[in-house]
Amino acid sequence: MPELPEVETIKNQLQQKIRNKTISKVEIVDYQKNFQGDPKNILGRIVEIKRRAKQLIFCLDNNYLFALHLKLTGQLVYSKKIPEKITKNTHVVFYFQDGSGLLFNDYRKFGFVKVMKTADLENYIKNQKLGPEPLELSFEQFQQLLQKKRKSRIKQTLMDQAFISGLGNIYAQEACYQAGILPIRTISSLSTKETERLYQAIKEILNSAIEYKGTSFDTIYVQLSGQPGRYDQFLKVYHQEACLKCKTKLKIVKLNGRSTYYCPGCQK
């Protein structure tokens, strides 16, 4: 369940581990549908790894790049010596010239790789109509964005990638809890004070989750090393039983088909 903090963690670790390595071979195992474009075009040196929303962009020195999305169950694991760490869920192996490699594991196969020319990235991103990055957003911009979504419910809006990009099911509900706001409230019902609390909660939670290298729940998300992230110990509502503050048993509702936890005592 990689959201912004998980993808940001992996991006930072990729920058340290594989930047300037040269891809010498790409092996695709039962993932043809999810691998778009010609793998031969990404044989080259990786000059930069970027993140936009929940996607990673691997930039090469040969005028090609590839976008990679982990979706629900994708993992990127670095291996010093291929084939160590390969599992039955390894669908793409990027071999580097020095004998190391990068494994793309994805047991539910929702993720994808898309190869394109460097010049096509701008259009590719534009077509996704992504909203701004939440960590690069001022309070004034946040307020302005909310004006367009006045009828929508708060949690859905936070998860809407066209509104802001990067929040998913975990951090959207954690942000609502920290702000003390019911996830089912409409945007138009928010006072300025509540809007401010929500804005602060989003920033604090995302930054803290990045600091702890993401949330590993069900051990699906892992860091580049294969180690779990450690933010799960700070989760206040997601998959929790009772509220830490008031001890009330948390409620679970379905919003857009997604389980949403909240405290009926602390969230108004």
Add this chain to the structure above:
DNA sequence: CAATCGTCCTGCGGGC
């Protein structure tokens, strides 16, 4: 226009 549902997949666990 917003919400909902089905879809892409796989595996686990609850219930009968």
Add this chain to the structure above:
DNA sequence: TGCCCGCAGGACGATT
């Protein structure tokens, strides 16, 4: 014991 079903939940397209 075994089987069916619901659930997990990122994003998108079709429908209400």
